Amino acid sequence: MNKRTETIDDAVKNFASLPDEARVRIKTVEKLLACSTATVWRLVNSGALKTKKLTPGTTTFGVGDVRQLLARDQ
Numbered sequence: 001m002n003k004r005t006e007t008i009d010d011a012v013k014n015f016a017s018l019p020d021e022a023r024v025r026i027k028t029v030e031k032l033l034a035c036s037t038a039t040v041w042r043l044v045n046s047g048a049l050k051t052k053k054l055t056p057g058t059t060t061f062g063v064g065d066v067r068q069l070l071a072r073d074q
Contacts, residue, residue, distance in 0.1 A: 008025075009031075011024050011025075012031045020063050020067065021063070023052065023061065023063070024066065025059075026059060026061070028061075029049075029061050029066055032070065033066075043069070048069060049065055049066070
């Protein structure tokens with residue numbers, strides 16, 4: 001397992017302990033929602049999920065927003 005995969009897996013494993021204000025990357029969101037990158041972007045385009053750009057090439061998602069989406073789908 002490479003370092004990037006370990007980081008994603010750690011974020012998923014520790015998701016419950018992260019504060020709502022924390023930010024995660026798209027691969028973490030994909031694993032949490034069990035969906036593809038395209039589906040994450042469809043959720044963004046529909047307004048169901050918000051993003052925040054850290055840099056031009058780095059998009060993040062709020063942990064609180066992801067939690068709301070997970071709770072809505074249960």
